[in-house]
Each structure stands twice: as structure tokens, then as C-alpha cells.
Amino acid sequence: MTKINSKGFVMASFPYRDRDRMLHILTPDYGLISASARGACSVKSKLRPLTNLFSLCNFEFFYQKERFYVDDGEVIEAFPGLSDSIEHLTAVSHAAEVFRDLTRNSPPDGKYFDLWAYTVYEISQSAHPVLISRLSTLRLLAEAGYAPHLDSCCICQRPIRAEVNFSFRSSGILCGRRDCSGKPAEDSIRLSEGTQALLKHILTAPLNRLYRFTVSDDVVENAGQFLDLYLCDKMEKDYKKLDLLEHPFDMDLSGLKRNCD
Structure with a gap:
């Protein structure tokens, strides 16, 4: 079992088993992790405030068998x-x-x-x-x-300073030249x-x-x-x-x- 301390944002929180919560937490060092908060749906649980959506918290995890578990922590900002x-x-x-x-x-x-x-x-x-x-x-x-490619025409690379069509197929803007724009495409805006x-x-x-x-x-x-x-x-x-x-x-x-x- 390994102890890990990390800041994290609660990106998702949902019931898990009887009184637990499963959290998806975005951390700076471990990316998006899933962590179980045991008993967190109990009114008296010390972990309950750490499971509110979008809160920024200092988490204390223990890591065992490739799984994260919330052990303790404190709320930094609840927004x-x-x-x-x-x-x-x-x-x-x-x-x-x-x-x-x-x-x-x-x-x-x-x-x-x-x-x-x-x-x-x-x-x-x-x-x-x-x-x-x-x-x-x-x-x-x-x-x-x-x-997206917005600095120049994604076909001929000429700079454009005007209202333009953006082609989702080409993932960039198109100039008005016939060789580049052709017929207005259904996938453009x-x-x-x-x-x-x-x-x-x-x-x-x-x-x-x-x-x-x-x-x-x-x-x-x-x-x-x-x-x-x-x-x-x-x-x-x-x-x-x-x-x-x-x-x-x-x-x-x-x-x-x-x-x-």
C-alpha cells in the first residue's frame, strides 16, 4: 500500500456500492484518476465534503492493487x-x-x-x-x-483577412480562390x-x-x-x-x- 498526496478537481461523483462514492479526479501529476471514497455518502463521513462536484481539494490517497482510495483531505475551493x-x-x-x-x-x-x-x-x-x-x-x-488551422488558407497557405469559410473536412479556413474553395461544402461554416x-x-x-x-x-x-x-x-x-x-x-x-x- 502506497500513500499519495495530491491536489485534484472532482470531475465526476456518483454512488458506488451502499454508502460509497466513486470519484473521477483530475490531478496535475497523475492525470484523471478514479478513486473510491468509502462511506462518503454518510452524513457524518469526513470524506463527504471531498466528493462534491468540481471542488478543488488536497487529497490523501492510498494506492493498492492499482486502485486509488480517498483516505483524507481538505477542500481548498468549492466554487x-x-x-x-x-x-x-x-x-x-x-x-x-x-x-x-x-x-x-x-x-x-x-x-x-x-x-x-x-x-x-x-x-x-x-x-x-x-x-x-x-x-x-x-x-x-x-x-x-x-x-484548427486559422492563420491562412489550409490549401494554398495564403493569409486571409476577411470573412471566410471554415472546412471541417480540412480542419481549416479556405480562401475565396476557385482552386481552394470550389463549391461551398456541406461541412463548412x-x-x-x-x-x-x-x-x-x-x-x-x-x-x-x-x-x-x-x-x-x-x-x-x-x-x-x-x-x-x-x-x-x-x-x-x-x-x-x-x-x-x-x-x-x-x-x-x-x-x-x-x-x-
């Missing part, structure tokens, strides 16, 4: 702002699902932990949490090697100059400036359409959590609970 509205909670749940999917089989890398740290804080504070959530997935994909500027900022900005920008409502709408389509294309999965905001009576809310109550 209460995430519970301020269904919009905040839905936004962070969407981002967390994408982070879990991408890091589940990825080698441990502190850059994912750092990106999530900035993202969950910003979502908890932002007046536009859904936009932050969507943008975080673009930076996450870029960190994993799936950045129009990107305004403002949207391109926002996306380039998200791809290149240091983390401490990542979410520092001002954009118009038109850019928010255009960027949102692109980001949802790009995420679906690269992850080969149709993410549904944000649909809750448009169709609130058609969704199961049980997955958005933050605690054992």
Missing part, C-alpha cells in the same frame, strides 16, 4: 458561484464532460489541470458561462494536438473576422489572459455555432448538456447534482 444559476451549472458540467473524455486515456500532463483550474474559476465568475465553457473545449483540443480573432486569441493566449476579451453578440453566436460543431467533429461525440438551456423540460437533471443529498 459556490457554480450553483448560482442553471446556466452556470450546465456550462461547467458540459466542460467537465469534455475534459473527462479527452484526459481519460491521455498521459498525465499538468497543462490539462492548469487549464481546468482557470476554466472552472472563470465559469463560476462569468456573466457568460456558456461561452467560457465552449471556448475552453477549443483550447483543450488544441493542447491535445487538434487545433462561415466565420466572421471577429470570430476568427476570438478563436485565435483562445488558441494562443497565456492562461492568465485566456478569458480576457470583449466580443459582440454576433460573435458569441457565430463562435458558439462553430465551437459546438468543431467539438463534435473532433471528439466524434454529440454532447447534449447545453441542450438543457434550450429545452429545460426535456432533460434529466440528476446528473447536475453537486453533492450526496
